[in-house]
Amino acid sequence: MTKNAQLAPLAIVGMSCRVPGGDDVDEFWETLLAGRPAMGPVPAERLVGYDAEVAGEGGLTAALVSDVDTFDAGFFDVVGRMAVWMDPQQRLLLETTWRALESAGIAPSSLRGQEVGVFVGSSTSDFRDGMISTGVLDRYSLTGSIAAYLSNRVSNFFDLRGPSITVDTACSSGLSALALAASGLRAGDFDTAIVGGSNVYASGWLTGALAHMGALSPTGTCRPFSDDANGYVRGEGVLCFVVKRLDDALEAGDPVLAIIRGAAANHDGRAGGLVKTDSGSQARLLRRTLAQGDVDPASLGYLEAHAPGTKLDVEELNGLRELVREHAAGPVRFAGPGERLWIGTVKAVIGHLEGAAGTASLAKAVLVLGNGAIPTGAGILGMDGDLEIHDQPAEVAQGSVPWEPGDAPRRLGVSSFGIGGSNAHVVLEEPPAADSPDGSWGGTSMVFPISGTDDDALRRVAARLAEFVAGPTAPEPTATAWTLQTGRDHLTARAVVRASTNEELRAGLVLIAEGVDAPEETDPRVREWLGGGEIDWSKLWHHPPRRRVRLPGYPFLRTPYGIAPKTRKVAR
Known part of the structure; x- marks a missing residue:
């Protein structure tokens, strides 16, 4: 070359x-x-x-x-x-x-x-x-x-x-x-x-x-x-x-x-x-x-x-x-x-x-x-x-x-x-123009799964996502659902929101953030996921969306550990 x-x-x-x-x-x-x-x-x-x-x-x-x-x-x-x-x-x-x-x-x-x-x-x-x-x-x-x-x-x-x-x-x-x-x-x-x-x-x-x-x-x-x-x-x-x-x-x-288009280094x-x-x-x-x-x-x-x-x-x-x-x-x-x-x-x-x-x-x-x-x-x-x-x-x-x-x-x-x-x-x-998600859900309302390391973390995830989907840059609901289903690791504490619009999604997320129990899930596959199991999310769609989108990141629980250890004692 x-x-x-x-x-x-x-x-x-x-x-x-x-x-x-x-x-x-x-x-x-x-x-x-x-x-x-x-x-x-x-x-x-x-x-x-x-x-x-x-x-x-x-x-x-x-x-x-x-x-x-x-x-x-x-x-x-x-x-x-x-x-x-x-x-x-x-x-x-x-x-x-x-x-x-x-x-x-x-x-x-x-x-x-x-x-x-x-x-x-x-x-x-x-x-x-x-x-x-x-x-x-x-x-x-x-x-x-x-x-x-x-x-x-x-x-x-x-x-x-x-x-x-x-x-x-x-x-x-x-x-x-x-x-x-x-x-x-x-x-x-x-x-x-x-x-x-x-x-x-x-x-x-x-x-x-x-x-x-x-x-x-x-x-x-x-x-x-x-x-x-x-x-x-x-x-x-x-x-x-x-x-x-x-x-x-x-x-x-x-x-x-x-x-x-290019990335190079020299001296x-x-x-x-x-x-x-x-x-x-x-x-x-x-x-x-x-x-x-x-x-x-x-x-x-x-x-x-x-x-x-x-x-x-x-x-x-x-x-x-x-x-x-x-x-x-x-x-x-x-x-x-x-x-x-x-x-x-x-x-x-x-x-x-x-x-x-x-x-x-x-x-x-x-x-x-x-x-x-x-x-x-x-x-x-x-x-x-x-x-x-x-x-x-x-x-x-x-x-x-x-x-x-x-x-x-x-x-x-x-x-x-x-x-x-x-x-x-x-x-x-600049990137090429993004295609429409073009997804077709297989039921009456889409499943939006969220998770955290524990119940407190789950509520933080819900609150952060609720604020995002209420904003002007919120993606189409199909893309959000597909991203949450396939573009996230699913942690121990889990919940789902069923919704067809961003407004419905936000309302469901707010309830989770406030600690309100969600309605009992009727789909056995989703119930299995809520219990810690795995699920092939594509099976719930007629046609899964073609792309995933950027959503808010995980809200870490930040505990102070100091800039540097302060003790002079040699620990063993």
């Missing part, structure tokens, strides 16, 4: 996140639209090992997840002592993986024993650094702290037999993990990949080191592409995606969120230096990634830039100009609103997630395509056809720039550049 050969497209079919201002992707989108930076003071417990006299200015402001120390240990069969000694990144990766599979309408148990690849991008070891600085130790310290277990813990719990790799290319780790997954999928090494990115601010050593070298903003402000940019602001979060080959996803009826070599980026290497990477999908740069309408808020941000714009000039001798008509190429960065809102930065950018890009809008609240650039760049064009409305579907598919790029010179880029395209 030549380096410019077009490669088969891939599909993102599931996505979940825990980021500042976003417990799920819907909350994340609202945070992006609001555009208010989610930065604030760093609590003292996050600064163990930080020496202000050595570090100097910077690092005392960050974008943090409010309940990053919590975990539903019982759901994942983790005993309390082990949970205390688990890196919070491991805990959150388990939860976000479960929710990403739910987002894809894939029952986690359906993947057991299969060759599913797990690729997690992460570049920090705050949890282990904190233990080293305080001298704490436990029998669970090893499995709870080394980087390999960020991916290996996911593969172990879900019983996945494909490659399980933790990727560290510094700030480009998340997209580098996606590039590795894309290569494996295209080679046929596995049929499904779970791609994650994680970063949790759990100690002060790295903050001090970054501040001492001048990487962090001493004023605690992130100003991407600005003349007065003075360093980045740290952020934390965990994100997860489910990726398949596009043809397989469409055949399986998966909810395709975005198409991956600056000696062109950039140990801690500086290089515009020529970036142009080379973008050229290679676009070639994978036979994509013209002018067909892009948006770039989710790396741009952490340093003086080097301008190099990213220079690399983009270099790429476009190779393809056009004169003015370019870009495919974004107003024939511009719009440029933004998630870091202006949630900070720089370091090893998870690329996955945060990827999630924003998928949401841009899904919502038909480009957030502008935290600042946005517009590149005209002559490659001149305008900072926050005057005609831009506060909130977002509408970017509705047109005759040609909407496309965008996502960049992520590591401090050590490793770069990664992804080109996304």
Whole structure:
């Protein structure tokens, strides 16, 4: 295969996140639209090992997840002592993986024993650094702290037999993990990949080191592409995606969120230096990634830039100009609103997630395509056809720039550049229009099954789903029923609602959430399922729907386990 050969497209079919201002992707989108930076003071417990006299200015402001120390240990069969000694990144990766599979309408148990690849991008070891600085130790310290277990813990719990790799290319780790997954999928090494990115601010050593070298903003402000940019602001979060080959996803009826036309990584070599980026290497990477999908740069309408808020941000714009000039001798008509190429960065809102930065950018890009809008609240650039760049064009409305579907598919790029010179880029395209569920139920009212680990959890599931189906984005009832029947693991506590409309479904769910007993089920097959048995749901349909849809994720019971163990005693 030549380096410019077009490669088969891939599909993102599931996505979940825990980021500042976003417990799920819907909350994340609202945070992006609001555009208010989610930065604030760093609590003292996050600064163990930080020496202000050595570090100097910077690092005392960050974008943090409010309940990053919590975990539903019982759901994942983790005993309390082990949970205390688990890196919070491991805990959150388990939860976000479960929710990403739910987002894809894939029952986690359906993947057991299969060759599913797990690729997690992460570049920090705050949890282990904190233990080293305080001298704490436990029998669970090893499995709870080394980087390999960020991916290996996911593969172990879900019983996945494909490659399980933790990727560290510094700030480009998340997209580098996606590039590795894309290569494996295209080679046929596995049929499904779970791609994650994680970063949790759990100690002060790295903050001090970054501040001492001048990487962090001493004023605690992130100003991407600005003349007065003075360093980045740290952020934390965990994100997860489910990726398949596009043809397989469409055949399986998966909810395709975005198409991956290209995903690639490279390195600056000696062109950039140990801690500086290089515009020529970036142009080379973008050229290679676009070639994978036979994509013209002018067909892009948006770039989710790396741009952490340093003086080097301008190099990213220079690399983009270099790429476009190779393809056009004169003015370019870009495919974004107003024939511009719009440029933004998630870091202006949630900070720089370091090893998870690329996955945060990827999630924003998928949401841009899904919502038909480009957030502008935290600042946005517009590149005209002559490659001149305008900072926050005057005609831009506060909130977002509408970017509705047109005759040609909407496309965008996502960049992520590591401090050590490793770069990664992804080109996304909007998914094809979804077919109608086209399902035909075999009775008078459809069965909507829900479940939880116990009765309290069951009520939480019912309440969460009731709120969703009452909203404007609720799918057709047939698709919801089919997804609940075949796209979820069915847990111990079970209930069903019989309904024909979303209004009837919501009413039944509200009763379950309030603890009201449902009417006795008359179908013996459904009664068997309620008692813990299995059922072939397709037998209840005349014609099952052709696709599944995204529904709310499981409402975990979040118990605080701390950021890091606080005792100095060596436990045995």
